[in-house]
């Protein structure tokens with residue numbers, strides 16, 4: 001059996017070295033005589049692991065000390081509700097940028113808790129473009145501005161951090177966290193689920209400025225209250241310890257690769273060559289505005305009808321898996337997160353060119 005190049009949008013591919021290390025440590029983790037899955041979360045070994053993953057993440061992203069780092073569960077979608085519950089702080093409105101399907105879902109949840117002001121709306125261009133920020137309708141009284149830096153489904157990614165004039169900026173970085181260096185101090189809160197660019201599903205990272213926590217709505221359950229989780233070291237209940245362990249392996253792997261600057265160079269190169277191959281072909285097409293094309297998720301359609309199934313089958317036979325696009329947009333999507341080796345992108349491009357010549 002051999003591993004394929006796996007272009008799945010999430011849960012997504014992981015580095016082979018990391019999986020081998022997990023395999024080697026499965027029966028006896030760090031000399032404890034048991035696996036990490038079998039350890040109590042309050043043992044000294046697990047507490048040490050928690051410190052280690054927090055420190056490694058702080059180092060990778062140079063997170064300032066006045067930010068809490070929380071490792072929560074329930075996925076990024078749960079944060080769509082936890083964010084208004086925690087961050088409204090007595091205000092009644094929040095600004096949301098509607099640039100894709102994930103921001104749409106975040107808005108749907110937020111409406112249960114506050115008046116949502118849509119600051120910018122990309123619905124008319126089918127989530128392929130972002131209006132210039134000077135055309136946005138930002139509200140100075142908003143509790144926060146929420147946006148989705150990388151829309152995973154349509155492959156639309158901001159190439160800048162919006163300046164929200166002092167209103168806390170909240171970002172759903174589920175599909176592009178750790179893909180490039182980041183100035184965390186520009187944000188009030190950053191959140192990301194693990195299963196795209198970090199590890200297996202089960203854990204969600206929340207990085208939040210400390211002055212924003214502690215004023216959750218009174219009905220907020222303890223587990224969903226950032227202040228309570230910060231106080232308990234993200235252990236207000238049993239955390240998904242196996243996901244924490246994998247995140248720890250990933251953070252070490254990223255450091256070994258040279259950190260986020262080095263990873264970003266490779267990511268840029270992978271995306272640039274794939275988009276170039278699409279643009280140069282007469283069969284494939286990507287309709288996202290060039291400036292906002294995602295570095296992580298590259299959707300494309302085949303302009304000649306009736307070829308999609310054949311494309312997917314032949315790709316799979318060539319060792320290239322899970323390229324089917326999201327059902328909302330159809331076509332194909334190659335998710336090329338940090339863990340996708342450049343050789344995987346090269347193999348995809350070669351296959352696409354061969355397929356075009358034959359069809």
Ligand SMILES: *Cc1c(COP(=O)(O)O)cnc(C)c1O
Pocket residue numbers: 010074075076077078102148150151152172173174175193194196
């Ligand atoms: C995948 C994804 C989510 C949803 O994550 P869950 O952990 O399934 O809730 C939210 N936002 C973005 C941008 C995503 O890519």
